[in-house]
Amino acid sequence: MSTYLVYVCQAVKNRAGLERYWQVAPALYPKDIDVLAGYAPCQVLEAVQDERVEGVVLAEFPPFDQTVAWFNGDAYVQARKDRTNGNEYLGMVVESGVARISECSGGMPVYVVFVCREILDQEALDTYRQRVNGTLDEYSAQVIIDHGRLLILEGQGPVAGVTVYEFPSRQAARSWYDSTAYREVRQNRKKAAKYLVILTEGGVPPVEQRMPHTRVAGSAASPCGVAS
Numbered sequence: 001m002s003t004y005l006v007y008v009c010q011a012v013k014n015r016a017g018l019e020r021y022w023q024v025a026p027a028l029y030p031k032d033i034d035v036l037a038g039y040a041p042c043q044v045l046e047a048v049q050d051e052r053v054e055g056v057v058l059a060e061f062p063p064f065d066q067t068v069a070w071f072n073g074d075a076y077v078q079a080r081k082d083r084t085n086g087n088e089y090l091g092m093v094v095e096s097g098v099a100r101i102s103e104c105s106g107g108m109p110v111y112v113v114f115v116c117r118e119i120l121d122q123e124a125l126d127t128y129r130q131r132v133n134g135t136l137d138e139y140s141a142q143v144i145i146d147h148g149r150l151l152i153l154e155g156q157g158p159v160a161g162v163t164v165y166e167f168p169s170r171q172a173a174r175s176w177y178d179s180t181a182y183r184e185v186r187q188n189r190k191k192a193a194k195y196l197v198i199l200t201e202g203g204v205p206p207v208e209q210r211m212p213h214t215r216v217a218g219s220a221a222s223p224c225g226v227a228s
Contacts, residue, residue, distance in 0.1 A: 002096040003064045004145055006113065006162055007057035007089055008198070009039070010155070012214035014086030021083035022207050028076050030067070034060040036144075036166075037111055038204035039211055042224040045177060046197040048117045053224040055211045056200040058111055058164065064149065067093050071153055090115070090155035094162045097148030108202045110173045111144070114163040115196040124192035131185045139176040141167045160193070173199055198224065 012018060039055040047053075061067040070076060071093070083089075119125055133143065147161035167173040176182055177199070189195065208215075213223060 001099065001148070003061050003067055004094050004096065004164075005057065005059045005061050005067065005091070005153075006094050006115075006145070006164070007091045008113075008115065008155075008196070009054040009056070009087065009089055009211070010052050011088035012054050012211060013088075014082075015214050017082040017085045018087055018214075019207055021079060022210070024079050025076075025083075028079055030062050030070055033062075035204050036060065036109070037200045037202045040201040040203050040205055042198055042200035044196075044198055044224050045112070046195055048194045048196055051196050053196070053198055054214060055224070056111075056113060056198055058113065058144075058200070061093070064093060064095055064151075068151060068153075084154065088155065090159075091153040092150050092159060092162060093153055094145055094150040095148030096144060097146045098143050107169060110167045110170045110202060111200050112165045112167065112173055112177065113198045113200060115159060115198075116147075116161040116163075117194040117196060118158060119160050119193045121192040124188045128185060128188035128192060131188070132182070135179065135181045135185055136165065136176065138179075138181075139167060139172045141165050141172070141176060170199070170201065200224075 035057070037056055037058040039057065042053065042056050044051075044053050062070070129147075136143070142165070143163070144166050145162055145164040147163060150159065150162055152159055165173075167176065211223075
């Protein structure tokens with residue numbers, strides 16, 4: 001079972017500090033991590049109370065307890081001060097809860113990230129979870145994370161669970177999300193819980209291409225677009 005860091009950048013008020021962090025942090029990461037998505041273009045599909053999203057990071061890390069120990073180690077505590085000074089994140093370490101079947105073949109994959117903020121009706125949510133995976137098969141998607149053990153490392157809860165799906169393309173992800181089959185199933189989810197849902201492209205752009213709307217102080221540019 002894999003462990004992931006799931007980070008949602010919610011506000012950037014200190015771009016210079018963030019760029020300093022991006023320069024030094026890779027040397028401090030554990031060996032053999034796999035960054036699936038790192039501040040690539042993204043889109044908010046659903047939000048709770050207009051939650052703002054600037055960017056998303058999704059990375060496979062060492063086992064849960066090792067990752068927590070690394071995060072709290074002196075070297076990374078010092079390095080992340082540049083990232084957290086004036087910038088806001090929701091950061092979590094999450095066990096996958098599922099076995100990953102295979103790597104995505106072909107082009108750069110796309111991820112749909114579900115952050116459950118509050119459960120309102122557990123029975124309706126169970127119904128949704130029993131039915132949702134059957135809507136994925138047609139779109140060559142696989143489940144990366146499905147409500148495994150989690151710990152909030154930074155930012156504000158509550159978080160009741162995290163689910164992440166991997167799709168071979170943005171078109172496949174949007175086709176699934178907009179499909180008749182999924183629209184029918186997700187009515188159970190919307191009755192059952194409050195979610196932040198984000199579609200993010202995979203890969204890690206160069207520093208100058210990450211969250212370009214945050215590069216100019218006081219810019220009115222929009223963060224990750226909100227789906228219509």
